[in-house]
Amino acid sequence: MRAATIICILDVVGLVGYALTVGLASRSSRGSSVNAAGVEIAIYLAFAVLMGLLAHALWRRKPLARTPFLLSQLFVIIIGYTVFAGDGTAVKVVGAVVMLLGLVGLALSLSPRLVAALTEQDAANS
Numbered sequence: 001m002r003a004a005t006i007i008c009i010l011d012v013v014g015l016v017g018y019a020l021t022v023g024l025a026s027r028s029s030r031g032s033s034v035n036a037a038g039v040e041i042a043i044y045l046a047f048a049v050l051m052g053l054l055a056h057a058l059w060r061r062k063p064l065a066r067t068p069f070l071l072s073q074l075f076v077i078i079i080g081y082t083v084f085a086g087d088g089t090a091v092k093v094v095g096a097v098v099m100l101l102g103l104v105g106l107a108l109s110l111s112p113r114l115v116a117a118l119t120e121q122d123a124a125n126s
Helices: 002-028 034-059 063-084 089-110 112-125
Strands: none
Touching (some): 002 063, 034 063, 089 112
């Protein structure tokens, strides 16, 4: 349970960090629109808030948190692959780390221990 929550928190940190880099890059870029960058930053921060709520639900062992966690990790894998497909060694390393984080999260979401922990909490609440 703790591992899944930690992965959600790492996802939140990554999203906030990426939103900051988008903001910094848009300030120094001549071709980008301030409005477009603002919308992009708002979307990343909204996802970060949702991932934070998901981490909170996992920490509190809410059974309904498992499916959104699984789906979010599939998105993390897709994002990692997209980054990995970019140019440069540093970009490929970041992409590989993001994909690895998503794969670990996906494996955790399918693990019998997580299902048992969430089911146990659900049975205790009934």
